[in-house]
Amino acid sequence: MVKRFWDQATAEAVDGGYAVLLDGKPMHLPGGKILRVAHATLAQAVAAEWQLAGGGKGGEMSFADTPLTRLAGTAQDRIAADPWPTVDAIARYGETDLLCYRAQAPAELVRRQADAWQPWLDWAEQRHATKLRVTTGIVAVRQHRASVAALRAAVGALDLWALAALGVAVPALGSLVLGLALADQQLDPATAHALGALDELFQAEQWGEDAQAAARRQAIANDIAIAARMIALTRA
Numbered sequence: 001m002v003k004r005f006w007d008q009a010t011a012e013a014v015d016g017g018y019a020v021l022l023d024g025k026p027m028h029l030p031g032g033k034i035l036r037v038a039h040a041t042l043a044q045a046v047a048a049e050w051q052l053a054g055g056g057k058g059g060e061m062s063f064a065d066t067p068l069t070r071l072a073g074t075a076q077d078r079i080a081a082d083p084w085p086t087v088d089a090i091a092r093y094g095e096t097d098l099l100c101y102r103a104q105a106p107a108e109l110v111r112r113q114a115d116a117w118q119p120w121l122d123w124a125e126q127r128h129a130t131k132l133r134v135t136t137g138i139v140a141v142r143q144h145r146a147s148v149a150a151l152r153a154a155v156g157a158l159d160l161w162a163l164a165a166l167g168v169a170v171p172a173l174g175s176l177v178l179g180l181a182l183a184d185q186q187l188d189p190a191t192a193h194a195l196g197a198l199d200e201l202f203q204a205e206q207w208g209e210d211a212q213a214a215a216r217r218q219a220i221a222n223d224i225a226i227a228a229r230m231i232a233l234t235r236a
Contacts, residue, residue, distance in 0.1 A: 004054030004061050011043035018043035020069075022050060029073045037072050041236040042161070045229070046072055067226040068233075075164035086163050087156050090170050090179070094151035095143055097132060098174035098196065104136045109202050116195055123186065124177045128154045132177070154180055161234040169227035172196070172220045182228055185235065189228035193221045 006022035017036040020027045020043055026034045027050070037043050046068050054061035063070065079086050099117040103109045125131045130150035135141035155176070158166065162183045170179035173196035181187040187195075194201065197217055204213065 001060045001062055004057055004059045006050070007057050009047045009050035011040065011047040013040070020047045020050065027069075029077055031077055033077065035069070035073060035076065037076075037161075039161075039234045039236070042068070042072060042230070042233040045233050067222075068230060071164045071168065071226065071230050072161075074167065075160040079160050079163050079167075083156075083160065083163060086167055087152070087158075090163065090166050090176065091148075091152040091155045093170050093174070093176040093179070094130075094132075094148055096140070097177050099177050100132050100134050100141060100143075101138070102134060102136050103199070109199070112198060112202065116198055120177050120181060120187075120195070123181060124151075127184070128180065130154075151176055151180075158183060159234070162231055165227035165230040169224050172223045172227075182224070183231055185231065189225040190221070192228070193217075193224050196220075196224075 008023055010021050010024075011018055012021055014026070014036065017038050018040050019034055019036055029035050035046070037046070046066070049066040049068055053059075053065040099121055102113050102117075121132055121134070128150050130147040132143055132147055133141045155163075155166070166179045166183060169182055169192070170176055173179055173182075173192060175196060178187060178192050178195055182189065182192050197220070200213065200217065204210070
């Protein structure tokens with residue numbers, strides 16, 4: 001926790017981009033650089049986080065209160081200079097995408113997975129020219145090289161802000177396909193989360209909810225929602 005030392009957080013155009021000002025002084029990232037973003041809508045949303053944080057000057061805040069700031073800082077500090085490591089880390093999820101691993105039983109879960117997941121594999125085939133193979137159980141399936149390459153190209157075509165967002169959302173979902181649909185704004189975050197958590201939600205339905213599991217799912221849902229908001233703010 002840290003003490004809030006400012007009264008007003010605002011966004012301002014600077015040097016072809018936008019900065020967030022705390023009492024008129026530009027906000028700096030942990031490495032010392034001034035935070036700059038390319039979109040007024042994102043800068044305004046980041047400023048709004050800092051205006052709310054701590055409730056007022058002298059109040060206590062946590063950096064958990066500023067998730068958009070963390071994503072924007074990641075885009076600027078860790079991705080901008082060399083996007084390739086982030087592209088590679090995200091793209092690798094396409095080799096073992098959650099949607100390709102189906103249950104063998106019970107029949108109801110098998111049906112739900114097919115009904116909920118297959119349309120998004122079909123979407124990926126139409127949108128990104130990639131046909132992913134499906135397997136059952138835990139046996140690994142090797143995806144065709146051309147399919148993996150097509151998914152990697154799709155990730156590589158994303159801007160810094162979407163890469164920062166998917167760097168959070170794709171691991172949370174366990175699915176590159178769902179992440180790309182989120183980046184394309186074809187999926188809303190709540191639906192994406194429900195698809196990614198389908199197996200766990202089914203087990204909770206059958207055997208009852210576990211409080212720790214529910215709290216973990218909520219944290220994941222929050223991460224996916226912030227990632228989707230970052231994408232929306234940079235597409236406005």
